[in-house]
Amino acid sequence: MTTPTDEKYWRANIHVLVVLLSIWALVSFGGGVFFVDTLNQYSLGGYPLGIWISQQGALFVYVALIFFYHAWMSRIERLYRQDAESREETAGTDGGDAS
Amino acid sequence: MSVQALSFIVVGASFLLYIGIAIWSRAASTKDFYVAGGGVNPIVNGMATAADWMSAASFLSLAGIMAFAGSDASVYLMGWTGGYVLLALLLAPYLRKFGRYTVPEFIGDRYYSNGARVVAVICLIFISFTYIAGQMRGVGIVFSRFLEVEIDIGVMIGMGIVFTYAVMGGMKGITYTQVAQYCVLIFAYSVPAVFLSIQFTGNPLPQLGLGSELIDGSGLTVLEKLDQVTLELGFTAYTENSKSKIDTFAIIAALMIGTAGLPHVIVRFFTVPKVSDARLSAGFALVFIVLMYTAVPGVAAFSRLNLSDSVNETPYAEAPEWFRNWEGTGLLAWQDKNGDGVMQYRAGSAFEPKVPEFTGEQGELGQRLLSNTPTPNANEIYVDRDIMVMASPEVARLPAWVVALMAAGAVAAALSTAAGLLLVISSSVSHDLLKSTWMPGITEKQELLCARLAAASAIVVAGWFGIYPPAFVAQVVAFAFGLAAASLFPAIFLGIFFRRINKEGAIAGMLVGLILTFGYIVFFKFVSPELDNSAHWWFGISPQGIGVVGAVVNMLVATAVSFATTSPPAAVESMLDQLRRP
Numbered sequence: 001m002t003t004p005t006d007e008k009y010w011r012a013n014i015h016v017l018v019v020l021l022s023i024w025a026l027v028s029f030g031g032g033v034f035f036v037d038t039l040n041q042y043s044l045g046g047y048p049l050g051i052w053i054s055q056q057g058a059l060f061v062y063v064a065l066i067f068f069y070h071a072w073m074s075r076i077e078r079l080y081r082q083d084a085e086s087r088e089e090t091a092g093t094d095g096g097d098a099s
Numbered sequence: 100m101s102v103q104a105l106s107f108i109v110v111g112a113s114f115l116l117y118i119g120i121a122i123w124s125r126a127a128s129t130k131d132f133y134v135a136g137g138g139v140n141p142i143v144n145g146m147a148t149a150a151d152w153m154s155a156a157s158f159l160s161l162a163g164i165m166a167f168a169g170s171d172a173s174v175y176l177m178g179w180t181g182g183y184v185l186l187a188l189l190l191a192p193y194l195r196k197f198g199r200y201t202v203p204e205f206i207g208d209r210y211y212s213n214g215a216r217v218v219a220v221i222c223l224i225f226i227s228f229t230y231i232a233g234q235m236r237g238v239g240i241v242f243s244r245f246l247e248v249e250i251d252i253g254v255m256i257g258m259g260i261v262f263t264y265a266v267m268g269g270m271k272g273i274t275y276t277q278v279a280q281y282c283v284l285i286f287a288y289s290v291p292a293v294f295l296s297i298q299f300t301g302n303p304l305p306q307l308g309l310g311s312e313l314i315d316g317s318g319l320t321v322l323e324k325l326d327q328v329t330l331e332l333g334f335t336a337y338t339e340n341s342k343s344k345i346d347t348f349a350i351i352a353a354l355m356i357g358t359a360g361l362p363h364v365i366v367r368f369f370t371v372p373k374v375s376d377a378r379l380s381a382g383f384a385l386v387f388i389v390l391m392y393t394a395v396p397g398v399a400a401f402s403r404l405n406l407s408d409s410v411n412e413t414p415y416a417e418a419p420e421w422f423r424n425w426e427g428t429g430l431l432a433w434q435d436k437n438g439d440g441v442m443q444y445r446a447g448s449a450f451e452p453k454v455p456e457f458t459g460e461q462g463e464l465g466q467r468l469l470s471n472t473p474t475p476n477a478n479e480i481y482v483d484r485d486i487m488v489m490a491s492p493e494v495a496r497l498p499a500w501v502v503a504l505m506a507a508g509a510v511a512a513a514l515s516t517a518a519g520l521l522l523v524i525s526s527s528v529s530h531d532l533l534k535s536t537w538m539p540g541i542t543e544k545q546e547l548l549c550a551r552l553a554a555a556s557a558i559v560v561a562g563w564f565g566i567y568p569p570a571f572v573a574q575v576v577a578f579a580f581g582l583a584a585a586s587l588f589p590a591i592f593l594g595i596f597f598r599r600i601n602k603e604g605a606i607a608g609m610l611v612g613l614i615l616t617f618g619y620i621v622f623f624k625f626v627s628p629e630l631d632n633s634a635h636w637w638f639g640i641s642p643q644g645i646g647v648v649g650a651v652v653n654m655l656v657a658t659a660v661s662f663a664t665t666s667p668p669a670a671v672e673s674m675l676d677q678l679r680r681p
Contacts, residue, residue: 005681006681028351045311046309054170059176
């Protein structure tokens, strides 16, 4: 059985995924594929910008995304674990069903 | 001391190190053998994952492909790293929470079916053997060039080393040797990259060097100069993309999804102690990978410039020493088509067939003569792209120990990947086929013995592929990623995120995805290679990118079939509840 805490946790988890994967898709397929030619009109440190994104920038973004994900999820998990524990305690003192 | 003697010492020392680690980390239980006891530090695991991932193809071929394909090769850089985002966000933490030993085990339990388990094992074995064949070949090439032993003997030495630590130590031995191998390979790759960057631009970081101005006084950046040189010689401009948008998109997506679905990478995340460690570990793995991958465009550009600079319009009599060394291996060749004794490097293949066939005689200048038919174009040079990285220390005139280090690095890259693949093959046989499906009664001791026997036989098969390489190795690499994308990834992803997907849906999806992708690649690569162009491709997607279509079709079929049949049983529901708890 799932508790309301579990369901809230799962929704928060999905929210994180949607946000981070949107950035991932935008950088990879927007910056790296579909808008490359437009971006190449600008330059960054001697690189045409589109090429820089597809050969270097996107890779750095991926690293950042994963570490950000780790930090964000750690926070969410701490929050909902506490929540789950306090619920169990309340349920225990009420003598109710702790499931 | 000669380069060869130094190479023997450096490669030999690295082998002693790997064997020492193997003795120190013998596996005592099946848990040790499959997941290194489940107690690997996330940073250590990240480093091991990076070595696991970076194969002979990454180490030897990637910069070479890029040097000749220019911007078109960006697909590999994004595809092979972006996949880690999918892995970290969509698969690794959940699979770690599930807490078992193998990928088919998750699929078999989640879909409550030994049929699904066996389909997953078949996909896994096919993907892994495709990959291993290339690794063993890489080991053989390095041995033949730097140590001047026969390729066959090189392959056997490589097999012997992997045998020692994979069979004895299982995942535990592999993990700690991979850490050592990562250190060897990243050092070996970076040293020549840094020196090349300094020689061309004065900037020690190849990541920045590529955008910097050349120090030859031309005032051009490296990329501008490359565009100029490539256009002059009749190639398409280095920074120009020749692939269509839709195909580029499909190839990147297929490589990313395929990367996330490769079993030898996924299984590394079973070895860390906690779920949050799986996320952290994926981050560190990518840091260690990106450290090398961001240097690749620089190495590619510098070696391409160097090739045209030092070869084009140079009389053969004055050819640099590395040119003759590599000519000796048959990976580089010159046919004096216009008889002027000067090497012309231009676009197009110099002769037919494309690969040189040596007559065994030498011309007056000492060049190896060819029996190939000359083509009408002006190009006289054949270059195998795999030599670009291995030749880079010699091209940059670096001391002999750097060349020796390069040999050790290439061997480390090939062996670490081969070992990881062998482990997933052996554990899928001993754990998923024997223990879970055919012989549930065996004890842990017997299972461990079976795992060791399976690893040993897999090494022999892999060595066989290395010594007698199937002629189609290069074409089948697309298979590994395409099949992982079309079969394993969707089954795991749907299994985690969608409760309603049942046994029937998952099996139907995997089979349809697999057959579609397999059929498409076989049709265009083997049945009718003459039709392999965008006019005949579906939606303009090449066989390399078809895996993404396979993945989408897999998911659609799995969903449709699941809704037409009964819901998964309550036991699976509670397993999924468990995965969704904070």
